[in-house]
Amino acid sequence: MMTWKIFILTRANIFCMPVTKKTKEIILGIDPGFGRVGWGVIIQNGSDWQAVNYGCIETFATDSFVDRLVELYEAIKKIIKKYQPTRMAVEDLFFFKNLKTAVKVGQARGAILLAGARNGLEVDEFTPLQVKQALTGYGRAEKGQMQKMVQAVLKLKQPIKSDDAADALAVALCAGQSLWVKRVSDK
8 A cells, every 4th residue: 555755845845755654663652751751662573562672861950951852852863763663652741740840841742752753753642541551451550560561561571670661662562552453443
């Protein structure tokens, strides 16, 4: 099946070129923040998913907030270039006790979303409740339950040490499940 992707070359001209669907999905999952951003890359292996790599991007509190946003943007671009994902999944803001923190995380999400969009990725957004529902069947699952499910689904021998990376892999798995549901319903 042929799909069309739009590339804007100038403000006046819009050009389209055909893009064929890749058979294997590679999903970059992101758990956003501005001090710590979890990331995880998974690849489709038949009907299963495998972890390719995962980690955490950390910015320095002593840097200006704008410099931290630039650092996040550049780090996400490097991850995209290295792992060549076919799509990106980012956790959406759902609830914050501190409005100032929520605004800053929202701005960091903007830099992350821009990095994905500028690199031609389809971007999916999921709330924490959606991610928990997708992995455990229960939207109020605890962090420990989520980490165990991520470890089990990806068949990892060791637990993931970084909560942020584990959350990012959970977001990526949620996107993978969402793709499966969409493909089944399209048939």
